Amino acid sequence: MNEGRCIKCSSCMRACPVLNDPQGKTFPGPRTVGIDAPRFPEALSIGNDALMCTMCHACEWACPSSITITRSMSMLRERLADAVPSLPGHQRMRENVREYGRTVTSDFTDWKESGERTLYFPGCIGLGRLPELVRSASKLLSSMGIPHDISPQAKCCGSPLLKVGAKQEASSLQQNNLETFSAYDNIVTSCPGCTYQLREVYGIESKHLVELMPGKKYRSTVEGRWALQVPCHLKRGLDPWAAEYMAAVLVQAGVDLVRLPEEDLCCGGGGGLLSGFPDTSASLARSKVRTYREAGVRGVITACPFCALNLGREGLLVLDISQVLTVVD
Amino acid sequence: MRTALVVGLGAAGTFASICLAKKGWKVLAVGKGTSSCAMSTGCLNGSGMDPECLRELSRLFQASGMPLVGGVDEKRTGITNLGTRYDCTLSAPGSTWVQGNGPQSVTVLGMGKHPSLRPNLVASVLRSWGMDARPQIVPMDIPGESSLTAAFRDQGRLDRLINSIKEAWGETVLLPPLFSLKDYGRLNELERLGGRRLKEAITPLGTPGERFHQVLEDGAREAGVEIWYGRRVTALRTEGDLITSADVQGGLETRTVDLDAVLLATGGPLTDGLLLRQTGLDDPFGLFLVKESGEGPHDLMRSGYAHRGGRLLSRSGTPMANAFAAGDCLAFSLRSPGKGLGDATSSAWDAVHTMEVP
Ligand SMILES: Cc1cc2nc3c(=O)[nH]c(=O)nc-3n(C[C@H](O)[C@H](O)[C@H](O)COP(=O)(O)OP(=O)(O)OC[C@H]3O[C@@H](n4cnc5c(N)ncnc54)[C@H](O)[C@@H]3O)c2cc1C
Ligand code: SF4
Ligand code: SF4
Numbered sequence: 001m002n003e004g005r006c007i008k009c010s011s012c013m014r015a016c017p018v019l020n021d022p023q024g025k026t027f028p029g030p031r032t033v034g035i036d037a038p039r040f041p042e043a044l045s046i047g048n049d050a051l052m053c054t055m056c057h058a059c060e061w062a063c064p065s066s067i068t069i070t071r072s073m074s075m076l077r078e079r080l081a082d083a084v085p086s087l088p089g090h091q092r093m094r095e096n097v098r099e100y101g102r103t104v105t106s107d108f109t110d111w112k113e114s115g116e117r118t119l120y121f122p123g124c125i126g127l128g129r130l131p132e133l134v135r136s137a138s139k140l141l142s143s144m145g146i147p148h149d150i151s152p153q154a155k156c157c158g159s160p161l162l163k164v165g166a167k168q169e170a171s172s173l174q175q176n177n178l179e180t181f182s183a184y185d186n187i188v189t190s191c192p193g194c195t196y197q198l199r200e201v202y203g204i205e206s207k208h209l210v211e212l213m214p215g216k217k218y219r220s221t222v223e224g225r226w227a228l229q230v231p232c233h234l235k236r237g238l239d240p241w242a243a244e245y246m247a248a249v250l251v252q253a254g255v256d257l258v259r260l261p262e263e264d265l266c267c268g269g270g271g272g273l274l275s276g277f278p279d280t281s282a283s284l285a286r287s288k289v290r291t292y293r294e295a296g297v298r299g300v301i302t303a304c305p306f307c308a309l310n311l312g313r314e315g316l317l318v319l320d321i322s323q324v325l326t327v328v329d
Numbered sequence: 330m331r332t333a334l335v336v337g338l339g340a341a342g343t344f345a346s347i348c349l350a351k352k353g354w355k356v357l358a359v360g361k362g363t364s365s366c367a368m369s370t371g372c373l374n375g376s377g378m379d380p381e382c383l384r385e386l387s388r389l390f391q392a393s394g395m396p397l398v399g400g401v402d403e404k405r406t407g408i409t410n411l412g413t414r415y416d417c418t419l420s421a422p423g424s425t426w427v428q429g430n431g432p433q434s435v436t437v438l439g440m441g442k443h444p445s446l447r448p449n450l451v452a453s454v455l456r457s458w459g460m461d462a463r464p465q466i467v468p469m470d471i472p473g474e475s476s477l478t479a480a481f482r483d484q485g486r487l488d489r490l491i492n493s494i495k496e497a498w499g500e501t502v503l504l505p506p507l508f509s510l511k512d513y514g515r516l517n518e519l520e521r522l523g524g525r526r527l528k529e530a531i532t533p534l535g536t537p538g539e540r541f542h543q544v545l546e547d548g549a550r551e552a553g554v555e556i557w558y559g560r561r562v563t564a565l566r567t568e569g570d571l572i573t574s575a576d577v578q579g580g581l582e583t584r585t586v587d588l589d590a591v592l593l594a595t596g597g598p599l600t601d602g603l604l605l606r607q608t609g610l611d612d613p614f615g616l617f618l619v620k621e622s623g624e625g626p627h628d629l630m631r632s633g634y635a636h637r638g639g640r641l642l643s644r645s646g647t648p649m650a651n652a653f654a655a656g657d658c659l660a661f662s663l664r665s666p667g668k669g670l671g672d673a674t675s676s677a678w679d680a681v682h683t684m685e686v687p
Pocket of ligand 2: 015017018019029030052053054055057058059060070
């Protein structure tokens with residue numbers, strides 16, 4: 001790790017959306033959690049407040065010394081998991097995974113098992129909370145000429161478990177999933193968190209739907225002015241170009257798109273914040289929703305189920321990119 | 330159209346990008362992390378700067394709503410957030426005054442317990458250099474780590490601030506920087522409503538540097554520069570003395586881009602621009618000559634890329650055909666706070682005007 005290069009400039013702290021939120025006062029901040037605390041024998045006395053972070057990578061982007069702060073914070077999370085009782089929301093999530101293999105229960109039934117070469121991996125939140133998003137992503141993939149399966153055998157990617165330090169459970173999910181994946185040549189996702197986990201932790205070549213979109217023509221199916229909600233893991237985690245494609249594809253399709261400087265601020269839904277600290281998570285979402293309302297847009301377009309869920313809860317109209325486009329032949 | 334790749338989105342890289350775009354280059358500017366410029370106080374020393382360069386810089390600031398005041402050699406003074414005196418030649422209007430024309434009596438205004446400006450400390454330092462100063466606190470609760478810029482978008486807080494300014498003693502009120510570039514005009518408004526002359530304490534690692542950076546970034550967008558932020562140039566490929574392409578890495582992706590010329594504005598070791606080795610600074614690309622231009626072999630503050638008028642030299646000392654550099658990564662830079670921004674913009678101007686490629 002490269003924490004030794006910290007120059008104590010606090011750029012990470014200034015960039016952190018949780019610290020900048022009135023409900024985020026008790027978060028010790030990225031420098032404290034990632035760099036300072038782990039150096040001391042009393043590190044674990046920092047307690048569960050260290051988990052008050054969405055893993056949005058904003059601190060990492062801000063760091064002039066290129067310190068991989070989110071990774072450093074994850075290491076402390078791992079140590080904390082054994083030392084302090086886990087938060088009720090995180091506990092529930094782990095129980096769900098133990099019981100159903102997913103972080104949330106799901107009554108999704110539109111599985112596709114026809115032995116295609118591509119597996120569409122929608123992820124827990126899509127399957128459990130936003131089945132219409134999964135169906136529209138699947139439909140778009142088909143019309144893009146990508147026939148695919150959706151397999152009930154594919155379980156949680158393990159990312160949420162790693163975020164709460166449950167390394168063992170995450171790696172047994174990984175083993176199960178890799179077995180399922182072995183029947184396919186390509187894995188396509190619609191959740192940036194899953195994509196990041198598959199690429200960075202599993203080390204396999206998965207693609208987010210958005211990354212497959214350039215090169216084809218699309219038509220908008222929505223009216224009115226829209227803004228973007230750029231997912232953190234897509235832009236800062238995986239591939240900054242993918243976020244740019246997203247905008248380019250929408251504009252080409254004829255969506256009336258407004259680019260706001262705040263479009264890539266975290267929605268508050270990631271990193272276990274939503275399950276562990278629902279009030280803070282909602283407060284972050286509310287302040288984003290306020291920004292969008294002030295901009296006078298009809299709603300926002302995103303490419304992440306967590307963004308869709310968290311901003312949607314605050315009453316904003318949020319659609320996935322697959323819900324606003326059709327392919328033009 | 331010829332393509333220039335600019336590496337580094339600090340003061341040097343962003344300003345050079347603007348100038349190159351205006352000279353007809355297609356510019357791709359790649360950068361990552363908070364630049365020194367965004368961490369600086371946004372005040373600069375323009376001595377030695379080409380008047381044309383200053384004109385261009387002034388034009389950018391004028392267009393942003395936060396004009397630059399001062400000149401190449403004008404002496405201006407302000408007060409830092411520690412109460413010490415700060416001299417420069419160019420700054421935002423709310424930060425400094427013409428030397429000799431400063432206030433006799435100052436109220437130092439703290440925002441609750443926020444650590445941005447500690448009124449008792451600052452007032453006592455000011456008194457120690459002969460200024461009549463008194464501390465005052467605006468009653469409000471703002472957590473220490475949170476940004477004042479966000480807090481003062483709230484009208485209720487602004488109203489309380491205006492009341493405190495009205496009650497303040499003396500001719501001038503010193504306060505911490507509160508407004509982002511977009512809201513800079515509010516400082517004038519506060520001055521009018523509060524009935525006192527206002528000065529922002531000169532503060533590094535906060536809003537003033539971010540504003541300075543924003544002016545340049547907006548200028549670059551306006552000039553049609555393609556900006557790839559959050560990405561790092563990891564390798565440059567050569568054919569003889571010519572750089573032909575570059576690898577750019579962002580997230581887990583890496584792309585290769587073709588180019589006709591490259592301008593390195595990667596900053597010093599602090600921002601990861603030069604490698605810090607046991608033996609001194611080195612070029613992370615492994616291509617260019619790095620030398621110490623100071624007294625001793627370990628004078629890190631003075632070492633950096635060797636160059637001729639901004640043109641880089643190969644490791645064997647011969648000039649490169651299409652590689653240039655500006656700013657803190659150059660050997661001539663003193664890297665002393667207070668001179669860096671002036672050097673960065675001047676050297677960017679010089680490099681752009683020597684940029685001719687085969
Ligand atoms: C806390 C602080 C306060 C200061 N205060 C003042 C002041 O008040 N007045 C003043 O005049 N000067 C001040 N300075 C100095 C001044 O800010 C710098 O000298 C000046 O900004 C340097 O500009 P630059 O563009 O050369 O480098 P930088 O601003 O450092 O920019 C270089 C950029 O390039 C990026 N980069 C490096 N390598 C790569 C790569 N391979 N790929 C992509 N990007 C890369 C870096 O991450 C960085 O963002 C201050 C500096 C600091 C740190
Ligand atoms: S990842 Fe995001 S929320 Fe977490 S500390 Fe960094 S900036 Fe803050
Ligand atoms: S931004 Fe990086 S260098 Fe600065 S305090 Fe944070 S971790 Fe340290």
